[in-house]
Amino acid sequence: MTVKIDTSYEYALAMDKKDALATFREEFHLPSKSIYLDGNSLGLMSKRAEQSLFQLINSWKHLQIDGWTQGESPWFFLSEHLGDLMAPIVGANSDEVVVTGSTTVNIHQLISSFYKPHGNKTKIIATELDFPTDIYVLQSQLQLHGYNPDEHLVRIKADSQGLINEEDIISAMHDDIALIFLPTVLYRSGQLLDIERLTQEAHKRDIIIGFDACHSAGVIPHAFSKWGIDFALWCNYKYLNGGPGAVASLYVNRRHFGKVPGLTGWYSSTKEKQFDMEHTLTIEQTSRAYQLGTPHIFSLATLIGSLELFREATMEEVYKKSRNLTRYMMDLIQHELHDMGFSIHNPDDDARRGGHVSLKHAEAVRITKALKDHQITPDFRAPDIIRLAPVAFYTSFAEVWKTVQTLKSIMQNKSYEKYNSNRNVVA
Ligand SMILES: *Cc1c(COP(=O)(O)O)cnc(C)c1O
DSSP: OOOOOOOOHHHHHHHHHTOTTGGGGGGBOOOSSSEEOBTTTSOOOBHHHHHHHHHHHHHHHHHGGGGGTSSSSOGGGHHHHHHHHHHHHHTOOGGGEEEOSOHHHHHHHHHHHHOOOBTTBOEEEEETTSOHHHHHHHHHHHHHTTOOHHHHEEEEOOOTTSOOOHHHHHHTOOTTEEEEEEESBOTTTOBBOOHHHHHHHHHHTTOEEEEEOTTTTTTSOOOHHHHTOSEEEEOSSSTTOOOTTOOOEEEEOGGGTTSOOSSOOGGGBOHHHHTTOOSSOOBOSSGGGGOOSOOOHHHHHHHHHHHHHHHHHOHHHHHHHHHHHHHHHHHHHHHHSTTTTOEEOSOSSGGGBOSSEEEEOTTHHHHHHHHHHTTEEOEEETTTEEEEBOOTTTOOHHHHHHHHHHHHHHHHHTGGGGSOOOOOSOO
């Protein structure tokens, strides 16, 4: 397929010139020589994130134990404070979000809280394209309840194009389903599911529904509270630029406040009672009850600076630019790389894709290696996907143009053929 677009470098430069978020590029430590397109796996370090990390290192140095309650960002309230700042990013009320745990731990926490099998309602719906950790958690949670995952985990199959069809999810919502847990955006294909519709359909049938928003939080605006989803969790080291191992986020809808979480610890307590050290837990009445223990302060610290940038830029602008970047990249790919064995795996419709372009090619491993040698950092997912994430905060249209031109010359010169096709440990 060929599309009619302006493929000149001048056009890319003109797009950069009128980019409303152009100044944010200077807020980041960009690699000096290369083009970074892996922000959906590990976002770049912003200067604000770096500063806020140093600020908290200093609070330890100078305040010692008093850092818990004093200083600019008292540690004892940091998870809640960051929850307040994170809430608008996913369209939530402040008290519905807390920054705590890791993605995998939060999936365990929320599934153990919301999976309440009873009678013949015992099954969980997921998809066959889910990120492995999500599936492993569901399998182990089913096993903890004494159920065989082979029978009780329903994994929706992909269609012939490798996409998940919402109709297939809805037609699997039978009487025996206790819970639905889905990705907002699928990590390989970049497909965005219709969260609002799936929530309505689940609730019509009295089924609890939660989402893993790792690949949409910080790139696509959500309206979790308005849509009434029951729960969600997401990663903060991808589009939210919190750094490697940054503390993750979780969301619990207000209608569930007051329930006892599946897992509790002393941070599930109301703040006022926590240091009374009683053996009877006084449960916090908001999403903050889903915390367990002492937060990893330095892995939270970066988010203070990073979330400031989101507040200044606004999610609407971040999304607008992200959508324009991925659209531009897809159009260029279709125009410049046709007949070279590539296909675009993510849905073409702007309303159905997340923040990355999912490029399929039988030689994906070797092409990824060639790109890296040409100072472009993509991300490879076995067996045949190259993920390219132009990030609104720091990727320019000119870089997208250069990337596609580089791919074109790699294919024309067959320079990928000199690499072997073993993938690296961290893809
Ligand atoms: C990145 C990602 C994870 C990672 O979970 P961790 O606990 O941070 O290792 C899990 N699920 C999805 C969908 C992801 O994209």
